[in-house]
Amino acid sequence: xxxxxxKTDILIAAEKLFCEYGFEGTSTxxxxxxxxxxxxxxxxxxxxxxGVFMEIMEERVLGFKSxxxxxKEEKIPARDKLLKVIEKYASRILNNASFHKxxxxxxxxxxxxxVFAQIKExxxxxxxxxxxxxxxxxxxxxxxSVDIRMSIVxxxxxxxxxxxxxxxxxxxxxxDLNNEExxxxxxxxxxxxxxxxxxxxxxxxx
Amino acid sequence: xxxxxxKTDILIAAEKLFCEYGFEGTSTxxxxxxxxxxxxxxxxxxxxxxGVFMEIMEERVLGFKSxxxxxKEEKIPARDKLLKVIEKYASRILNNASFHKxxxxxxxxxxxxxVFAQIKExxxxxxxxxxxxxxxxxxxxxxxSVDIRMSIVxxxxxxxxxxxxxxxxxxxxxxDLNNEExxxxxxxxxxxxxxxxxxxxxxxxx
DNA sequence: CAAAATTAATCAATCGATTGATTAATTTGC
DNA sequence: GCAAATTAATCAATCGATTGATTAATTTTG
Numbered sequence: 001x002x003x004x005x006x007k008t009d010i011l012i013a014a015e016k017l018f019c020e021y022g023f024e025g026t027s028t029x030x031x032x033x034x035x036x037x038x039x040x041x042x043x044x045x046x047x048x049x050x051g052v053f054m055e056i057m058e059e060r061v062l063g064f065k066s067x068x069x070x071x072k073e074e075k076i077p078a079r080d081k082l083l084k085v086i087e088k089y090a091s092r093i094l095n096n097a098s099f100h101k102x103x104x105x106x107x108x109x110x111x112x113x114x115v116f117a118q119i120k121e122x123x124x125x126x127x128x129x130x131x132x133x134x135x136x137x138x139x140x141x142x143x144x145s146v147d148i149r150m151s152i153v154x155x156x157x158x159x160x161x162x163x164x165x166x167x168x169x170x171x172x173x174x175x176d177l178n179n180e181e182x183x184x185x186x187x188x189x190x191x192x193x194x195x196x197x198x199x200x201x202x203x204x205x206x
Numbered sequence: 207x208x209x210x211x212x213k214t215d216i217l218i219a220a221e222k223l224f225c226e227y228g229f230e231g232t233s234t235x236x237x238x239x240x241x242x243x244x245x246x247x248x249x250x251x252x253x254x255x256x257g258v259f260m261e262i263m264e265e266r267v268l269g270f271k272s273x274x275x276x277x278k279e280e281k282i283p284a285r286d287k288l289l290k291v292i293e294k295y296a297s298r299i300l301n302n303a304s305f306h307k308x309x310x311x312x313x314x315x316x317x318x319x320x321v322f323a324q325i326k327e328x329x330x331x332x333x334x335x336x337x338x339x340x341x342x343x344x345x346x347x348x349x350x351s352v353d354i355r356m357s358i359v360x361x362x363x364x365x366x367x368x369x370x371x372x373x374x375x376x377x378x379x380x381x382d383l384n385n386e387e388x389x390x391x392x393x394x395x396x397x398x399x400x401x402x403x404x405x406x407x408x409x410x411x412x
Numbered sequence: 413c414a415a416a417a418t419t420a421a422t423c424a425a426t427c428g429a430t431t432g433a434t435t436a437a438t439t440t441g442c
Numbered sequence: 443g444c445a446a447a448t449t450a451a452t453c454a455a456t457c458g459a460t461t462g463a464t465t466a467a468t469t470t471t472g
Contacts, residue, residue: 006447006448020316021315021317022230022315024228024230024231025230025315025317027430027431027432028431028432028433029430029431029432037448038448038449038450039432039433039449039450040433040434040435040448040449040450041447041448041449042432042433043432043433043434044447044448048432048433049432049433101314104314104370105311105314105315108307108310108311108370109227109228109231109311110226111227111231124373124374127374146399146402146403147375147395147398147399147402149374149375149376149377150364150368150375150395150396150399150400150403151399151403152374153364153367153368153371153374153375154360154363154364154399154400154403156363156367156374157360157362157363157364157365157366157367157368158356158359158360158363158364159363160363160366160367161359161362161363161366162356162359162363164310164314165359167330168330168333168355168358168359168362169353169355169356169359170355171355189353189356190356192353193352193353193356193357193360194356194360196352196353196407197352197356197357197360197403197407200406200407201402201403201406201407205411211421212421212422233456233457233458234457234458234459235456235457235458243422244421244422244423244424245423245424245458245459246422246423246424246459246460246461247421247422247423248458248459249458249459249460250420250421250422251421254458254459255458255459
């Protein structure tokens, strides 16, 4: 044991705290205490608090793209690709709910736009992948000619809102995405709804 | 002239700053300078920085409910009510984009849950109104029996995501919601898409 | 009506606490 | 023994909040 180096200790602690308290709400002292490292180590390894934040974001965002591209290259109908994308996307976001919430929170701040430019850029590429799949379906005559970007935004927006406000889909009970049982329940409902909706929306009436 | 009292000066300045920099990122000194009031006035009138924030939120949220209820009570088919709700909802959010972004940003923080409880409560009531309209349509046989809450979340999530990331729907150009021309363009596209999607999703195949 | 008393509004100054960051000294590992 | 890693101590800056004093507006009183 005892194989954890301080640098990753800081990253792990910082991610947890950023998710819970946001960037501004997390102090370097808090990160230091939570990670067991000295305050100066943060600037020693990452230069600044923002340096820590950026390293966390980059690591996560890079992992997102590959998964979608795998689906895109499969030899199945566009319709099935789309259903798969929805399933993977919803699972990915819901499984990392607090990170997703934090990311949108901080990205929505108009501050430091130059810092987030690359991250937004990388995220935007996910859109292209889905766009291509829908275009493929339209070209093959399987899909109606809809507002592609808007349709994608509807899928993403639905997932995002379920993540930020899972209680919205519960008339009475209070769902908790940190509870695995609740999360699986929500995930199933979300995926079923999205697949139903996107198909009724995209598929031509017989 | 000279009819602006300091209290509303503070509210106006604070709302602008909160929208731009978030709650944590806005200092009372900044609010004081922007409003032309003395720092002490903020605590004199509102008790604390959070007091200012809450007063702004409450004022806005209360205005939301009435509009929806008016539509609900109209003597038109559920289908038309729903189309109207989408139109009004989208317009309302897009016209106050920066406020909407700020609200979601701050509400998503798990901090101060007791403070935001009432606001979330009030927002949740909007859901009931829309839910009733869809139930009405299902009862009358006009609508399919879908996952009502999820369908509502899709509408809200789409509007929300267009508001936070309008560039997602623009393949090339950069839309700006502060530009009135861009905003109207986006609004039309958004409403058209949502109305099309919700109808293809809810309406039974002929 | 006008003087006195009271309340509300505003101010500059400053409080202690906390912020992110840096320094210089020390320890560790090879 | 030397470079990398880690520490405690400290920096200036800023934070939200409060103070006591001052002015403006209102109410009360005779």
